[in-house]
Structures are given as structure tokens and as C-alpha cells.
Amino acid sequence: MRSLFLALSLAILGVAPAAAQVVVPAADDGLPDDFHGKVQYFGNHSGEVRATVPGTPRRTDTKCPKREGGCPELIGGSFQAELEFDGDIVRGQYRGTGGMRPSTLIGRRSGANCRLFDTTDGSVWSGRCDREAFIGSVRSVPNAPEQIELVFETVGVNTVDFYQRERDLELVRAYDRLGGIVFGDGAGEARLDAILELQSYFVDPGKAYRSGTLRNVERQSEKKNSPIYSVYGEYTRRDGANAWARAQFEYDRFVCIETSIEPGYCRTIDPTPPEIEPTDDIFASLGLPVTAQGS
Known part of the structure; x- marks a missing residue:
């Protein structure tokens, strides 16, 4: 998946600088209104900066014959941003090449539309912001010593849902605590409690197993001492309702578990915990160029 993101990200650098008028496409895969997380973007920017106050430091070594510094400087290059x-x-931060100074952003969004303010110079960033893209324009506030007009276009290369990430971390910790019992050896009767604990992460929280309530555990098989057998037990759910479970085993290897929550369906549990992807240094991990803060 990341290789696809990388290909898209690098391809966008080959796009010619956008025109001054930015057309923001409609978002097909927007973020939920209550989304809590961050998206990282990579793309390009182009535009111009004009110093309106004499003595304002210039972004490049370009000489301007006007003493008042009214000559526009063209800027453009790669652009990296992260919005939380x-x-x-x-809230966000950005950096880029070709005359763009790094800074931070803060503002609000309505659906997929953002209106953000640069914390350094107050310039207004407006446009589309969702998991797929961050596209829009930047304009300075009136009377700013530097008047900026630029457009930017990026694609989302990584999305981190903080809620889902915390759920995944909880599941990884559960695998560390219970995996050796669930997927290990030993009689199934002694493992049903751990299996129900781990299975709770895959069902509605209210219907999950309430720890310590397992009772009436018994081994069931068509033939006495058969290596293919099930272990039945009753328990109480977190919402207070009574429930039952039946775990299937083959030669003491756990196969699947059926419960009264999903009667007739024997749920398998992957013995491998989910992979937790890094949340930082995404650009470095993708092999994208890292922009120095002074660029």
C-alpha cells in the first residue's frame, strides 16, 4: 500500500504548477465529523511573494531595483504537510523547498473544507483537506510585510486514526498477555477463559465476555478421548446477559469459537497480532526527501 502512495506522491511532482485559480474536487472519501487523528501529505506548491515594507528580508538573493521592495519573487517546489x-x-505543520518557510497552522474545517491560519504571518490557507488530499490556496492578510499568493496540491500518503490505533494497541497487548495460552498447548478446558478474553476484542463491547464469569465448563466429543473435541462453557456478558461458548480443538490446537452472540458461526482468530504502523517520520520511511527547516 505504501508503495502505491509513494508512486502517487512522486508523480504529483511532475504536474505543472497549478494556475492561480484553484479548482478543488469533491472528496469521495472524506473524514468523519468526529475524526480524531492525523493525515500526512506530499505534493508541490507554486506562487509568488512580494515584500511591501522596505527592509523586509527577502526569501532569496534576487535583487529588486525598487527601493520599496515591490518586485515579486516566484517560489515553488516540493511541499510536505501534516494536519491533525x-x-x-x-492543527498542522508544513515545510517545503523553493523559498517556502516552515511554519504551523491552526483553524477549523467544515466537512472536507478547511480554513487555516499560519501562526507565523497570519496568512490564510483555504481549500480541501481530507484523507485523500490537501489542495488549496494561500493569501496574506492585508498590510502584512510580505504578501503571499500561492497554490498547493498534495495527496494524502498516510492516515492515522488515533481511536483505531489505541484499539489496535490494546489488541496487541491482549495478544502478548493471552496469545501463549490461546494458541499454545494444553487441555482446552483450561484455555477457554483466555480464548473468550481475546475473542472479546472482535465483538460489540457490550456483548463481550465479562472476565471471571466462566462456569459449567465441560469437554464434548463424539468419541471418548478423541483428539477432535470442543469445550463448552457458560458466562456473563458485559451487558449482564447470560451467554454460552463452544471452542473447537484438534489435537489440542485451538481452531475456532462459536458463541450465542453468533450462533452457527465458528469464529477463527488470527494467531498473529495486528501490525502497528509508525506515526512519525512517515516521509523518511517512504523514502521521500526530508526538507531542512531553513529551506
């Missing part, structure tokens, strides 16, 4: 969403509140 907390419902409609958006």
Missing part, C-alpha cells in the same frame, strides 16, 4: 484533526479543530 480533532473534530472540526485542525
Whole structure:
């Protein structure tokens, strides 16, 4: 998946600088209104900077014959941004090449549309912001010593859902605690409790197993001492309802578990815990160029 993101990200650098008028496409895969997480983007930017106050430091060594510094400087290059969403509140940071200074952003979003303010110079960033893209334009506030007009276009290369990530971390910790019992050796009767604990992460929380309530455990098989057998037990769910479970074993290897929550369906559990992807240094991990803070 990341190789696909990388291909898309690098391809966008080959796109000619966008025109001054930005057309923001409709989002097909927007973020939920209550999304709590972050999206990292990679793409390009182009535009111009004009110093309106004499003595304002210039971004490049370009000489301007006007003493008042009214000559526009063209800027453009690669662009990296990270936006963190907390419902409609958006905070972010960005950096780029070709005359773009790194800074941070803060503002709000309505659906897939963001209106953000640069914390360094107050310039207004507006456009589309969702898991697929961050596309829009930047304009300075009136009377700013530097007047900026630029457009940017990026694709989302990584999305981190903080809630889902925390759920995945909890599941990994459960595998560490219970996996050796669930997928190990030994009589199934002594493992049903651990199996129910791990299975709870895959069902509605209210219907999950309430720890310590397992009772009336018995081994069941068509033939006495058969290596293919099931272990039946009754328990109480977290919502207070009574329930039953039946785990299937073959030669003491756990196969699947059926419960009264899903009667007739024997759920298998992957013996491998989910992979937790890194949340930081995504650009480095993708092999994308890292922009120095002073660029």
C-alpha cells in the first residue's frame, strides 16, 4: 500500500504548477465529523511573494531595483504537510523547498473544507483537506510585510486514526498477555477463559465476555478421548446477559469459537497480532526527501 502512495506522491511532482485559480474536487472519501487523528501529505506548491515594507528580508538573493521592495519573487517546489484533526479543530505543520518557510497552522474545517491560519504571518490557507488530499490556496492578510499568493496540491500518503490505533494497541497487548495460552498447548478446558478474553476484542463491547464469569465448563466429543473435541462453557456478558461458548480443538490446537452472540458461526482468530504502523517520520520511511527547516 505504501508503495502505491509513494508512486502517487512522486508523480504529483511532475504536474505543472497549478494556475492561480484553484479548482478543488469533491472528496469521495472524506473524514468523519468526529475524526480524531492525523493525515500526512506530499505534493508541490507554486506562487509568488512580494515584500511591501522596505527592509523586509527577502526569501532569496534576487535583487529588486525598487527601493520599496515591490518586485515579486516566484517560489515553488516540493511541499510536505501534516494536519491533525480533532473534530472540526485542525492543527498542522508544513515545510517545503523553493523559498517556502516552515511554519504551523491552526483553524477549523467544515466537512472536507478547511480554513487555516499560519501562526507565523497570519496568512490564510483555504481549500480541501481530507484523507485523500490537501489542495488549496494561500493569501496574506492585508498590510502584512510580505504578501503571499500561492497554490498547493498534495495527496494524502498516510492516515492515522488515533481511536483505531489505541484499539489496535490494546489488541496487541491482549495478544502478548493471552496469545501463549490461546494458541499454545494444553487441555482446552483450561484455555477457554483466555480464548473468550481475546475473542472479546472482535465483538460489540457490550456483548463481550465479562472476565471471571466462566462456569459449567465441560469437554464434548463424539468419541471418548478423541483428539477432535470442543469445550463448552457458560458466562456473563458485559451487558449482564447470560451467554454460552463452544471452542473447537484438534489435537489440542485451538481452531475456532462459536458463541450465542453468533450462533452457527465458528469464529477463527488470527494467531498473529495486528501490525502497528509508525506515526512519525512517515516521509523518511517512504523514502521521500526530508526538507531542512531553513529551506
